[in-house]
Amino acid sequence: KTRLAIFASGAGSNAQKIIDHFKNSPLAEVALIGCNKPNAGVLNIATKENIDSFIIEREQYKKDGYTDFLHEKRIDFIILAGFLWKIPQPLIDAYPRKIINIHPALLPNYGGKGMYGSFVHEAVITNKEKQSGISIHYVDEHYDHGDIIFQATCDIVTGDTPDSLAQKIHQLEHEHFPRVIEEWLVGNSK
Numbered sequence: 036k037t038r039l040a041i042f043a044s045g046a047g048s049n050a051q052k053i054i055d056h057f058k059n060s061p062l063a064e065v066a067l068i069g070c071n072k073p074n075a076g077v078l079n080i081a082t083k084e085n086i087d088s089f090i091i092e093r094e095q096y097k098k099d100g101y102t103d104f105l106h107e108k109r110i111d112f113i114i115l116a117g118f119l120w121k122i123p124q125p126l127i128d129a130y131p132r133k134i135i136n137i138h139p140a141l142l143p144n145y146g147g148k149g150m151y152g153s154f155v156h157e158a159v160i161t162n163k164e165k166q167s168g169i170s171i172h173y174v175d176e177h178y179d180h181g182d183i184i185f186q187a188t189c190d191i192v193t194g195d196t197p198d199s200l201a202q203k204i205h206q207l208e209h210e211h212f213p214r215v216i217e218e219w220l221v222g223n224s225k
């Protein structure tokens with residue numbers, strides 16, 4: 036089976052959906068969860084689901100991106116699900132086109148440093164956009180920059196707030212992310 040690692044920094048609602056999706060899959064399993072925030076909700080999910088997890092410490096992360104550790108754990112692909120640190124070069128080199136991210140907007144707009152979570156939704160609402168959406172993309176050395184694998188859109192209506200938009204976006208993410216990962220793996224796995 037293909038072994039997936041999920042990196043996350045927050046509540047982990049996307050991580051939960053991905054874990055559920057692959058629970059009985061012959062193709063892949065979520066084998067490891069990495070998190071840079073010791074009190075993040077995603078770590079409780081790891082415990083509850085009996086999935087190996089580890090805290091990502093800044094120093095080691097910057098040094099080698101935990102590359103040896105991930106190899107020891109026989110990780111094949113890395114999924115970023117609300118992970119808010121930039122991926123260091125050694126990790127990109129060790130997992131070429133094997134790391135994907137989900138971004139809560141329609142890239143190439145509303146991406147880049149500082150554009151994450153509610154900051155994205157605030158900017159989109161402030162600019163009176165008519166639509167937003169999600170982007171699933173390869174990770175390269177720039178923030179929110181690699182080739183796009185999948186996008187889905189939602190309409191923004193009068194009265195929408197950053198909070199209501201965040202809810203719509205989460206719904207889109209939960210609906211599409213696990214399936215898009217599966218299709219991407221089918222095209223890329225051993």
Ligand code: GAR
Nearest residue numbers: 045046047048049117138139151152
């Ligand atoms: C998701 O909406 C994801 O797109 C966003 O963080 C949220 C995590 O929610 N990611 C970024 O902003 C990355 N730049 P979750 O912890 O409930 O899955």
